[in-house]
Amino acid sequence: MKNAPLCCALFALAAALFSGCNRGAAESSPRSVVEPAAAYNAARGLKLTAFAAEFIQLATAEFTAVRVPAAAVLRTVQGTFVYVENGGWFLRTPVKLGASSSDGASFVLADGLYEGDRIVTHGVRALWLAELHFLRAGQACAHEG
Numbered sequence: 001m002k003n004a005p006l007c008c009a010l011f012a013l014a015a016a017l018f019s020g021c022n023r024g025a026a027e028s029s030p031r032s033v034v035e036p037a038a039a040y041n042a043a044r045g046l047k048l049t050a051f052a053a054e055f056i057q058l059a060t061a062e063f064t065a066v067r068v069p070a071a072a073v074l075r076t077v078q079g080t081f082v083y084v085e086n087g088g089w090f091l092r093t094p095v096k097l098g099a100s101s102s103d104g105a106s107f108v109l110a111d112g113l114y115e116g117d118r119i120v121t122h123g124v125r126a127l128w129l130a131e132l133h134f135l136r137a138g139q140a141c142a143h144e145g
Contacts, residue, residue, distance in 0.1 A: 071124065
């Protein structure tokens with residue numbers, strides 16, 4: 001996982017380049033408009049193009065037990081979250097966790113998910129960086145899907 005920061009940085013760069021925020025260059029060029037790598041909707045979350053999902057090696061799994069893989073967990077100053085997939089959109093969802101496993105690979109889920117929810121198990125940080133891009137850096141340019 002030593003390449004994770006590099007992958008996240010590359011995804012953030014790709015999201016910025018493909019988001020349409022460089023309108024000046026696009027307006028002066030006769031080339032066709034490039035589809036944004038990600039779209040954001042406050043109620044639905046993020047939606048990635050197939051290329052972006054492949055680029056970050058996005059993986060999901062069905063939540064069926066009381067344990068959540070540690071790789072699915074995002075801890076921020078705002079709380080603890082997982083991304084839940086719903087119709088191709090990925091919504092950051094708050095969760096409450098209990099004890100971690102002895103090897104640190106998973107957590108007991110106290111609250112926040114339903115059995116059958118599909119959660120992101122790989123690519124969580126890249127999704128978070130893309131969401132931050134839309135919320136903080138690129139609001140004026142964000143594609144609302």
